[in-house]
Amino acid sequence: MLKRPGQEHGEVVVKKSGGKHAHEEHGGAWKVAFADFCLALMCLFLVLWVLAARDKEEIEVAMAAGAAPNMTYQGLGTRMVGEYQPGALIPKQPVNPQSQEQSGGQLQVQKLLDTPEELAQLSRRVREVGAQVGLDQHIITAVTAEGLRITVHDTEQSGMFKVGSAEPTPEFVRLLRRIGPMFREIDNQLVIAGHTDAQPFSGHDAFAASNWSLSMQRALMARAHMMLGGMPARSVLQVIGMAEVAPADPQNPQAPINRRVELLVTTKAHAQNVHRTFGQLPVSEPLTPELQSSPADTPMLERLREMLLKPAPGAAAKAP
Incomplete structure (x- = not known):
């Protein structure tokens, strides 16, 4: 026990405690655990979003190419659309046709x-x-x-x-x-x-x-x-x-x-x-009831027709 200097009315009692509360729920350990849980949950949602974004672009490419989503080749380096491959998870090229890359060559x-x-x-x-x-x-x-x-x-x-x-x-x-x-x-x-x-x-x-x-x-x-x-x-x-x-x-x-x-x-x-x-065939003209033919339409044959149908020089003068 210590006496306060200059004081006559009593003694000062100092009591040391172990620092523990009677109820553990008043501590802060649960806050750290909850923060870790929220961080892990956020990471999970981030991974799911990245995978969904990549699969969406690959499906759009496959549909635009006219290929089935499960198209693959029996060769080296092949994989199915949507399968994981090493590298960036999200390509840097945007899918939107109105991308800024259009400014490169208009x-x-x-x-x-x-x-x-x-x-x-x-x-x-x-x-x-x-x-x-x-x-x-x-x-x-x-x-x-x-x-x-x-x-x-x-x-x-x-x-x-x-x-x-x-x-x-x-x-x-x-x-x-x-x-x-x-x-x-x-x-x-x-x-x-x-x-x-x-x-x-x-x-x-x-x-x-x-x-x-x-x-x-x-x-x-x-x-x-x-x-x-x-x-x-x-x-x-x-x-x-x-x-x-x-x-x-x-x-x-x-x-x-x-x-x-x-x-x-x-x-x-x-x-x-x-x-x-590769377009529509020309209208066929039957030569006989059993035979069908299609007239050829080329520049060379067109010039030949014009030459054959063109009257010879002086033919009009010789006509009576």
Whole structure:
């Protein structure tokens, strides 16, 4: 016991306590446990949202490509749509067609590009976009009589798709989505062709995966990503798979340049020829009750008709 100095009326008693409350519920341990529970719950919801966002985009790509959601190939590096793959959970490219990537290659005026000079201008824009995404060494452009031919091919260092798969690489996706908005500003239609090398698939069944199905699915995937970038559906005239029958390097059937996707920006005349070739057949004129024939309609035959029907010079003068 201690006495207060200068005080005569009593002693000061100091009592030390163990610091424990009579009731544990007055402590703060439960608050820490509740905070941990809320944090774990928030992490769970975040993971579920990330997985749902990724599956939604892959389903949209598959639907735009015209492929079934469970489409896969019997080759290396294949997977089903929606299956997990290493890498970023959410792609950086937005799904919205009105994305800011459209600013990479829009033409100023909506028109039909039909002259070599106009097509060459579009070629330069495509190559600029290719350089921006790091694929300038993968792009070959050429102005032909049919239109602008844009070839995006593999190299020894990198490819446009995973081996034996129709899943494009992130660089190829960025290229396609930046090229897509260009077709919002022009009236030209597009032919998309997929090509593979001569490496065959292991299965030989008629319904097994083959270079035909692989090239077709790659062309459809290119169409899907261009549409997600902003290309209207009306811009696509034809989507075809060529397998390995038209190699870019015939001397080396398995060369990387043979694995490619070609975009043909057609002229008006070539688009009309494609429509006539695969469109409605002309009205048939029966030669006999048992035989049907369809008149050919080509520029050469039209000129021949004009020459035959044109009166010879001086024929009118000789007429009585």
